[in-house]
Amino acid sequence: MIPSIPVDPERRQQVAAALRAVLPARAVLADPEDTRPYECDGLAAYRQLPMVVTLPDDEAQVLAILKVCRDLDVPIVPRGAGTGLSGGAQPLADGVVISTARLNRILRVEPYARTAVVQPGVRNLAISEAAAPFNLYYAPDPSSQIACTIGGNVAENSGGVHCLKYGLTVHNVLRVRVCTIEGDVIELGGESLDAPGLDLLAVFIGSEGMLGIVTEVTVKLVPKPAQAQVIMASFDDVATGGNAVASVIAAGIIPAGLEMMDRTSSRMVEPFVKAGYDLDAAAILLCEADGTALEVAEEIARMTEVLREAGASAITVSQTEAERLRFWSGRKNAFPAAGRISPDYYCMDGTIPRKQLAHVLARIEEMETTFGLRCANVFHAGDGNMHPLILFDANQPGELDRAEAFGAAILALCVEVGGTITGEHGVGVEKIDSMCVQFGARELDAFFTVKRAFDPGMLLNPNKAIPTLQRCAELGRMRVSGGVLPFSHLPRF
Incomplete structure (x- = not known):
C-alpha cells in the first residue's frame, strides 16, 4: 500500500x-x-x-x-x-x-438524430437503457459499464468488448460542454457530422480531467442489430490463438467483438459466472458477428473457416441470445473473478500491433518466472489492447513492488514492439513513469503546451498523465548534460 x-x-x-x-x-x-x-x-x-x-x-x-x-x-x-x-x-x-455523481440526468434522447444528451454522472449502461425503446443503444461497453459514468468514459477514452467494430468513446461522442478553470463554459464538437475549426473534441477526450470539467455530453446512438452470435474458439497453445486473431483481420473480417482469454483467466472466471468456457484450452477466442440474419450467418461461417485453418481445436457457436450473453458475461467479469484465486491483482493496459500478440504473450509468460508472479491474460485481441492481470498478495513483503515492476516491464515491451503504454485505462499515476519510456522531451513539451493553454495555473489534476522532464531525468530516461535539463522552462511540480 x-x-x-x-x-x-x-x-x-x-x-x-x-x-x-x-x-x-x-x-x-x-x-x-x-x-x-x-x-x-x-x-x-x-x-x-x-x-x-x-x-x-x-x-x-x-x-x-x-x-x-x-x-x-x-x-x-x-x-x-x-x-x-x-x-x-x-x-x-x-x-x-x-x-459529478449528482450530475446524473439524461436530458434528452433524439431517436431520429440517433443522439442522446446526458450529464457526466449518467452511467454508461443507463444510456442504452434509455435508448432501448427506440431500438438504439450506445456502443462503447467497458466491463464496468453497469457502474462507470459517461464523464469518466470521456476522461479516459474508454472502449469495451465491441470497440473493434464500433470504436472507442472518441468515435461515439459528438459534443461536450466544459467548464474551464478560468470560469468559461465552452462547447467542443457539435451535433452535426463535423464542426468548424480545430478538432479540440478529440484533444479533450482522453485528457483525464486535466483540461476542464465536463457538464454535458452528446453521444451517438446506433441501431440494435437484428441478430448477433458469438463463436468460442479453443486453442491448444496461446501463440496459436494470438496468430488466429491476426488471421481473422487479415481475411477482411471486422467482428463486432474479438476477445481472447488464456487458460488461467478461463479457469478463474468459469466457477464465478458458469459461462460454459472450454477449461482445457490454453486460450479461447470470442468472436462475435452482428447484423441481419443473413449477414450473421455468412460472417459466422467465414470466421469458423478462418479459425479452423488457424489451428482452432474446437469451435462452439452460441445458439441462443442467453448463451451469447453468458459467453460475454465471463469476459466482462474477468476482473472481479480474479479475487477467487488471488488476494490482489494489478490490471495492466497496453496496446500492441496484432501481429505481435503471440510474441508478447510468450514474453509475458517468461516474465512470470522472472518476477515470481502469475499473470492472467484477458484482452481486446481485435485491436491489440491487452489487459494482463498480475496476481499478487499485498500482505506478502515485496509482492506489490514486484507486481509494479512486472507491469512496467510489460508496458516497456509494448513500446518495444511498436505499441503504446495504454489503450483505454489512461495514464493517471500508474503509468506516469512509463510515459518516460515512450515519449521524449519534444513530445512532453507539446503535451504541456496544450495543458497550459487550457489550465495555465496547472490546477486541474496535477501530477497526472504527463511527467515532467525532471521526473524522467530522475528515472534515467533522459540525458542531463552539465546538470541542465532541456526545456528547463517547463513547470516542476
Whole structure:
C-alpha cells in the first residue's frame, strides 16, 4: 500500500468554509469519515485522503467551485464513478475532489438524430437503457459499464468488448460542454457530422480531467442489430490463438467483438459466472458477428473457416441470445473473478500491433518466472489492447513492488514492439513513469503546451498523465548534460 500524505487541518477548514459559502452544506464533505470513500479509484493500491470533496448539483455550482479553487490556488481532481484503473481520480492531500455523481440526468434522447444528451454522472449502461425503446443503444461497453459514468468514459477514452467494430468513446461522442478553470463554459464538437475549426473534441477526450470539467455530453446512438452470435474458439497453445486473431483481420473480417482469454483467466472466471468456457484450452477466442440474419450467418461461417485453418481445436457457436450473453458475461467479469484465486491483482493496459500478440504473450509468460508472479491474460485481441492481470498478495513483503515492476516491464515491451503504454485505462499515476519510456522531451513539451493553454495555473489534476522532464531525468530516461535539463522552462511540480 502506498502511504498517503497527511491533510493540513487548517487549510482544509479554510477551503471548506469558502466552498460552503457558495454551495449547499450537503455538497461539501470535509470530515475524514465522509471523504474516506473518495481516497482512491479502482487502483486501490494508491490511496490519499482528499482535503475536501464537493458534490455539485449543476453547472453553476461547478463554476463556483472552480472560482474558489482558482482564487485560493487549490488543485482539483475531477471524479466520476471511481471505476478507473490508473489512479486518474486519486485525490491530493491539498486538493478538492469534484464528484459529478449528482450530475446524473439524461436530458434528452433524439431517436431520429440517433443522439442522446446526458450529464457526466449518467452511467454508461443507463444510456442504452434509455435508448432501448427506440431500438438504439450506445456502443462503447467497458466491463464496468453497469457502474462507470459517461464523464469518466470521456476522461479516459474508454472502449469495451465491441470497440473493434464500433470504436472507442472518441468515435461515439459528438459534443461536450466544459467548464474551464478560468470560469468559461465552452462547447467542443457539435451535433452535426463535423464542426468548424480545430478538432479540440478529440484533444479533450482522453485528457483525464486535466483540461476542464465536463457538464454535458452528446453521444451517438446506433441501431440494435437484428441478430448477433458469438463463436468460442479453443486453442491448444496461446501463440496459436494470438496468430488466429491476426488471421481473422487479415481475411477482411471486422467482428463486432474479438476477445481472447488464456487458460488461467478461463479457469478463474468459469466457477464465478458458469459461462460454459472450454477449461482445457490454453486460450479461447470470442468472436462475435452482428447484423441481419443473413449477414450473421455468412460472417459466422467465414470466421469458423478462418479459425479452423488457424489451428482452432474446437469451435462452439452460441445458439441462443442467453448463451451469447453468458459467453460475454465471463469476459466482462474477468476482473472481479480474479479475487477467487488471488488476494490482489494489478490490471495492466497496453496496446500492441496484432501481429505481435503471440510474441508478447510468450514474453509475458517468461516474465512470470522472472518476477515470481502469475499473470492472467484477458484482452481486446481485435485491436491489440491487452489487459494482463498480475496476481499478487499485498500482505506478502515485496509482492506489490514486484507486481509494479512486472507491469512496467510489460508496458516497456509494448513500446518495444511498436505499441503504446495504454489503450483505454489512461495514464493517471500508474503509468506516469512509463510515459518516460515512450515519449521524449519534444513530445512532453507539446503535451504541456496544450495543458497550459487550457489550465495555465496547472490546477486541474496535477501530477497526472504527463511527467515532467525532471521526473524522467530522475528515472534515467533522459540525458542531463552539465546538470541542465532541456526545456528547463517547463513547470516542476
